[in-house]
Structures are given as C-alpha cells and as structure tokens.
Amino acid sequence: MTKKHSALIVEDDELSRITLSCLLEGFAATEEAADSVSAIKKIEAKKYDMIFIDLDLERELAGLEIIVKARASGAYTIVLSGREENRYIQQAYERGCHDFLSKPFDHRALELVIGKFNIIKGQAQLADMFSYEFLTQDNNLIKQLEILAELSAHNRPVLIQGETGTGKTMLAKLIHKFAYASLGNFVHLNCSEIPENLIESELFGYEKGAFSGAEQSRRGKIDLANNGTLFLDEIGTIPLSTQKKLLKVLEEKTYYPLGSNVLSKSNFKLISATCDSLEELVAEKKFRADLYFRLEGINFYIPALRERKKDIPLLIKHFQKEFPRKVVFSSALQNFLENNNWPGNVRELKKVIELLLVKSRGIVDIVDLPGHLLPATIAATVTTTTTTLTSYSRAQEAEDNRDELLSSAIINKVESEGLAAAINEIEKKLTLYFLERNEFKVRKTLTELQISNNYFYRIKGRGFLPEGVPLED
Template identity: 40%
Template sequence: MIEKKRILVVDDDQSFRLLIGKHLKKEGYEVSFAENGINALQILKEESFDVIISDQQMPEMDGIELLSKANNLYPDTPFIMLTAFGDIKKAVSAVKLGAYDYLEKPYRIEDLLTTINRALEHKRLNAENKKLKSQLQNIYSFQNLVTKSPVMIKTLKMAEKVAKNSETTVLILGESGTGKEMLAKAIHYASEGMANNFVAVNCAAIPSSLLESELFGHVKGAFTGAYRDREGKIALAKGGTLLLDEIGDMPLETQAKLLRVLEERVYEKLGSDMQLKTDCRIIASTHRDLAKLVVDGKFREDLYHRLNVFPLYIPSLRERKEDIPLLIEHFLKIYNEKNGRSLQGFHPRALDALMRYSWPGNIRELENVVERAVILTRDDYVPFSELPEPIRGAVGDPLSQEIRNGIRPGMTIREMEKELIIKTLEDNDGNRTRSARVLGITRRTLQHKLKEYEIDQQLSENDS
C-alpha cells in the first residue's frame, strides 16, 4: 500500500483552510491544518510533513518567520508560500530564505497541485542525492583503502590531514594503476566540499586542441563547431574538487592558464574576456617525474611549485607486496558478491606466483586478475594453472621446477610420469578433474594411471 503524502496547511482564514483541504484530500493527500504560525510550529515539533503550505500574512507569527523556524526543524521539507496579489517582493524574499516556491492569491487549484507535485519530486531527488553522496563517502573512505604497508599508511595519514583543508592544492605521485584517483576521491569525500561535485579530467586522453575548452568552457562562436555556450570542468567542480589526472601531459600553453587559476582563482571561457571565479580545490596527479620535465623544458617551473604544495606519494605494488593478500581478499569480496560466487582464494602455489610477480600494472592489474579468476574458476581455490599466461610466464611454474628437481639420472619414463601425476595432484589439492585438465588427459585416463601406479595408495599413506 502506497503511503499517503502528508501536507500541513497554515492559514488564518478558516474557509480557505477547508476549501484547500477538500481539494488536497480529493487528490489523495493526508492534510493537517494550523490557524497561525505559532500553532503550526507546535504541530511541527510533534510531527513531520512532506510539504508545508503557508500564507505569508498572518497575525502573531507571519509566514516568513514560520519558514525560518520550519527550516531549522526540517531543512529538507519543501515550503510553499502563499502571498497576496502584487506582493512579489515578499515572495522573492521568501524564496531567498529557503522557500521552495510561492503562489499569488487568488490562484488556480491546478497550479497549486502542480507546485506540490514538483516540490515532492524535488524532495525525492534531494533524498536520493544525499543517499548517493553518503554511499560514495563510504565507498571512498580512507578506511576502505586496504594496506598494511608503512609507506602507504604514512601517505594515508597525510592525506587525511590535508582533506580537512579544502583550499590546499594536492599533487599525487605514483605509477599508473596504483590508485591515484581513488586517493583523490577519498580526500574529496573526507573534505567540507564533499557535498559538491568531484570532477576528473584526464589530461593525457584529451587532444591538446580540445583540452582548454574541456577545462575552461567556451562561448558560442569561439571556434568552428562551438554552436552554443558550454561550461567547462572548472565550473562543474564549483565548491568541490577538480582532479587533473596525468597533468604531466598537459600542453605548455594550457599550463599558463592553469597557473592563473591557481594564483588568482579566476579564469576565462574560450572566446570570452569575462573573468569568472572558482572556488574548487585542485588535485593533480601524474606517473611522470615533473621535476625532470621542468629541466627538459616540458613543464612550467612556476606551475610545478604551485602544484607541489602538498605532494603525496603512492608506492607501486612491488614496493608494498605485503598488501597483495589483503588486496586479493578485498577484491574477492567485491567480485564474489557481484557475480554470485564464493571463491575462497588462491592455491598456495598460485599465491606464491602472485607474490613473486612484478605487477607492472599495479593494483589495477591485480584487480583484473581477481575478477578474471572469480569468473573462470569453478573450484574453491584458484590453481597456478589458471593464472593469466603473462604471470605464469614471468615467474615460472613452481611445480615444473619442483618436478625438474625431482627428476634424477637413471629414472625411467614410467617413474617420471608417476612423479608428474603425484606433483600435479598435490598442486591441485587432490582434485582429479582439474589435475587431468592440467595434464592434458581425460579424468578416466587419470583414474587408470592412479590405479596402474598405485598412486591412490601412496597418497593415502602420505596423508596418514
């Protein structure tokens, strides 16, 4: 059953209250009444409503004062002000003070119903937006950045401190795939500006001819194809955070304009000489050595110093290998839930390979490996044989090395085959279907070999 929306009608005219109540109840609303502002405030202290409709001119406490007090109690409840004909100044004043909208008396009931519907939709969207912001704040919280690496822990502590100062420019340094954007989002959602937008621009992915328009926006006719005015990313990040990803790839001419934004907090759209102000925090990130780019004449020295106010370094995954098991567990939880799976983890031999791998793609590459494993692996644990070929090729098969170490001069082909079957079974936790697949034979053939070499008996003796 759909819950009725509750509306509080406040007016000192009883006949008006009865008339409006009749129309609203006919539309399916639950209606309560108050004869003046003081009475309405008493009701609001006891109950909440979806919409408040109030006359502006009332004795003792007028609509403007009631609006102020109602907003303190229920800041998310739309307030619709009813004003006398020609009293536009007070109506505009009410909107500035937080009223959702106003209607002039006399008004058509259709207009009132339309305004109520818009107010309810506005309230619903606001609630959804707050819920989404809260979810994002939780997803990108510092607590969700998995690590036990001393270097990374130090970086996160510094990031938490700078998050509290929304005006400080931050420079995040680290290889591709280390999580620079994730850290930038954690800073944003822990700051005072988290209620506003987080806007990211990849400076390396946008052609230099379009990057300025993307950042600063443009006016109609600024260049061929500019058929209308367009806001840039700086404007979209108003009051929030602008992430300039891979800033080391930004063209020199754009760097000069960005420097002005950082120094004076003003910019101009392409094709316009009107100065616009910005209050967004700027976070820049790069995998490149900016100091070397400065020496090579590819990056402005003055911009480098403006950006390098609060540098944060994210170590590569090969520098924090103690985090690999933690990250695997973290990604397993995510992708098991996403795919309806219950993969437990990686076989010790496979985990050993992951620990020895150099991870050129860093955390992004490890996440991809885990996601792939969740989708492909049918057993509880991922064997070495099901790791991506680049990893197997780079680190070598520990089982193959073990088998080579077990082969001795004078061994027969039968003895070597038996040794291979035993080691493969051990590597796959005794799973015969998977072992047969690794050996390139059918399960039935493997069963015959186990019986022929009395391996079943030998394995059980080893277990006892």
C-alpha cells in the same frame, strides 16, 4: 543539549573545578578529581576525550605524573598552572601534554584549546577513514594518509604521484569524499586523453561560435568544479600554453571561457596526479616551474605494488570478498600472486583476481592464470596440462548437464508443469552445456546449436548463467 565529549578536571581548588566545569557545559560532560590518586584511578577506569590537569595538586608539580597517564590513555591533555617559567612549561610538554593554559584564563583561551582539540580529533577520524578505504600496511603510506587528514583545515592543493595503476584516482576520490566532505562535485579530467588542441576548451569551456564546430556553448571542467573538487589526472601532459592559463586560474580563481570577454569565477579544491616526474619535466622545460610549485601543496607518493608486497595478501582478500562467487586459491597460486612484481600494480592485480573468480570453479590453481602471467618454468607444461585438465573438467561438467536432460527431474517437470516447461528447462541446460564446452564463446555456441542471435538471448533472458560470467563474442 547532548554532550558530545567527556572531560576530567584534575584540580585541587574547588572553585576552579566548578568554574571550568561551567565553561565546558554544553561541550563536554565533566567529572572531577581533587588529587593525584583519585585522578589516576579515574583515568585507569574510564576513557576521557579531554583531561585538564593542574600542575600543583597536593604537592608541587604532582600534575607532571598524571600527564603521562593521561596522554597514554589517548586523551587530549591540557595543563593548568599559575607557573609561567619556561622550565615548567617545557617539562609539561616533554611529558606529552597538548596544551598549556596559564591561570587565570578566560573563555576565549578555552575556546582556542577546544578548537585545537576539534581539529586533532577530526583529523584522527579522517585518518582512520582513509586507512579503512585505502588498504595498506605500508608505514610510509599510512603516515601520508594521516597528513591528508589535515586537508579539511586549509585550501592547499594535493599532488599525487605514482605509477599507472597504483590507485591515484581512488585516492583523489577519497580525499574529496572525506577531507572535502562539505564540498560539491568531484570533476575528473584525464589530461592525457585529450588532444592538445582541445585541452583548453575542456578546461575553460567555450561560447557558441568560439571556433569551427562550436555550435553551442559548453561549460568547462573548471566551471563544473565550482565549490567542489577538480581532479586533473596526468597533469604533466598539459601543453605549456595551457599551463600558463591554468596557473592564473589557481592564483586568481578567475578565467575567460574561449570566445568570451566576460570574466568567470570558480572556487575549487585542486587535486592533480601524474605518473611522470614533474621535477624532470621542469628541468627539461616541458613543465612550468611556477605551476609545479603551486601544485605541490601536499605531495603524496603512492609506491608501486612491488615495493609494498605486504599489501598484496590484504588486497587479494579484499577483492575476493567483494566478488559474489566464492572459490579457493591453491597455496601455489597464492604464493605466485604474492610474489609477482605486478607492473600494472593494483589495477592489474584486481583484473587478474576478477578473471580467476569469474572463469574458474572450486579450487583455483596456478594453471588457471592468464597465459602471459604463467611462470616461464612451467609454461610449456601448463600448455599441455592446462588443456588436458580444463578439457577434462569442462567435459565432466558437460556430461553432468547432458545426463540431467532425461533425468527424473525433467520427467517430473513434464508431469507437473507440462512439456513446454520441460523444453524450456532443456533449452537452458543445453545452451549452458555448449557455452561451457566452448569457453563461453557466443558465436561458436550459436553455430553448434544452429540458432540465431535473437533466439540465444531469448534463452539467456530466462536466467541460467552463473552471476558474473563474462560472455565472449
């Protein structure tokens, strides 16, 4: 059997070392040390997953010195001792041990220790995954992500709070992907997008004929989330009458679809999200207090981007890396992006970065920002300067394309592939020339080229547009 973990047994009694090594067989590859000196040398030379330390080695309480070294190395540290006085146990925990086993111990006690080790190790891995996917340098956010890693061990619901655009949906998907990795579907319902009179049918489903227009039965989100994750976004907008029914589902895992007298069951993990304060809604009697307490198993708050501006350079770099077209942001633009308040949070920042990457070339400057983002102090200047710079840039590109029409490359194409191939190339270049001149507005380009919509898309199908360039009507 392949041994997944490594363990160091620090014990002066040979029989005890052999016994523990046998108990760990199949779980960990073990090494042994009989005294403090050899134990410390091994710890400094190699990284172990677990270290078992006898409290009394070549001298009384010598193991206390090793605990600090073992814990500093990142190992799960277990103290072994026949001493059961509280003062010795306290000293061991104060120095950082994870567990304390009284001698003699049997395999059941060891299984409990291994179980705790597996949970903590798994949580650490999950925390790493969360921090890798959910980019942040904010210490409070990082601590919260570490707490989320504990979700795999229980069935507590998660409530995510934060302004629009902070990444609540993304975080919910990460929780489903990592903490609930063994579960089924991720079912998302944005409650604010569903009219009040339809929210129950969306959640609980309905039978044919349950109401006017119900021409066939339909499964609800709760049924679709069975053995999976139900994500209720903007849960604060659910009407009070539906809140009562939802509370019953959370408590009993049973419900009746609309128009049915057959009890249905659904076992799901619940994640809810809101940009409102549910506490305030409870105080205003717009949200049930008992449902709020039920939802608040683990409460996760995502700060607005203006409250964690250290994350902005990290996010900009990430969005640039994801996009195929590569451009350079000027220092003035980078400074603006990092210091803007971003009322739309991460979602707004991402859209602006993508727009800059798609519509700009080479070095992107502050004048390339969408008009509503331009700093007021330079807005007037930009109105004229941008027009001049952009017109010059596009005119220069257009001139380059136009000059190429009768270049030696085109003449060579006629000679090598014939007139039809050359005409095909000229059509593509001319179309690109007029699109760039018209800021990629299709209708205006068609008018100037005097061609039909079908003819344009036939030319477009030959592939001449840079990847990611959006066309406007």
